[in-house]
Each structure stands twice: as C-alpha cells, then as structure tokens.
Amino acid sequence: MGMISKLVGLLFTAAGVIILMMMGTVPDPMMSAIWIFVGMVIITIGFSLINAGRQTRQMKPPPPTVTEIRCDNPDCDFKEIRNFESGDYILKTLDVRCPKCNSAMTIQGVYVVKEEDEGKSSI
Structure with missing residues (x-):
C-alpha cells in the first residue's frame, strides 16, 4: 500500500467529515442518524486506508x-x-x-x- 492508498484514504476521510457536517443536520431525525452512521463508516474506511501497510515495530530480543x-x-x-x-x-x-x-x-x-x-x- 503506497501513497495512492493514503491519498484515497484522505479523500474518504474528508468525504466522511463532509457527510457528517452537512447531512447529519437534516430535519428528519431518522435520516440524520442514518447519514451520521454512513459518515462514520466512510471515515473509518478512510483511516483504514491511511494506516494500511504500516510496518509493526519489531520487538528486540531481551538482552543476554x-x-x-x-x-x-x-x-x-x-x-x-x-x-x-x-x-x-x-x-x-x-x-x-x-x-x-x-x-x-x-x-x-x-x-x-x-x-x-x-x-x-x-x-
């Protein structure tokens, strides 16, 4: 996962934030809850794409x-x-x-x- 996946993840995150801000304030409470859920899912996908491919830290063996x-x-x-x-x-x-x-x-x-x-x- 390279730079492209990080950029796509950033776009997904931004889209999720926009959905939360714009659509989460519609007058109908049921539709507002649905749009908030959709926005959170899209933000989660975005963060997952940003963090994809990160190397985990290698644990050093204990000293002798x-x-x-x-x-x-x-x-x-x-x-x-x-x-x-x-x-x-x-x-x-x-x-x-x-x-x-x-x-x-x-x-x-x-x-x-x-x-x-x-x-x-x-x-």
Missing part, C-alpha cells in the same frame, strides 16, 4: 543474562561467567567443583549484559 560463579576458597581467585540458566540465583551453591583447587563454587551474581548502540557516539 549471565551468571558469575566464583570459588568458595578465599585463597583461590577462580571466576567463571556463563549464560544464565533457569534456577540460577545469587549465593546458590553449585554441584560443580573449582578446576583450580577442587573447592565448592557459588553463584556470586546474575547480570544483564547491556548492549551498546553502535550508532551513538560517546562524545
């Missing part, structure tokens, strides 16, 4: 969420960041062992990774 896992041993500095899995929560002790010192590991944080817009400058 990551889980930070650290070793429980205070002398070990091992840290792992992996994708979030269902059931992850902060201070959850995991069944996996530290690959460096073989101690237990705990989830220390769950973060949403914010993607920076490439088009924006940081000036």
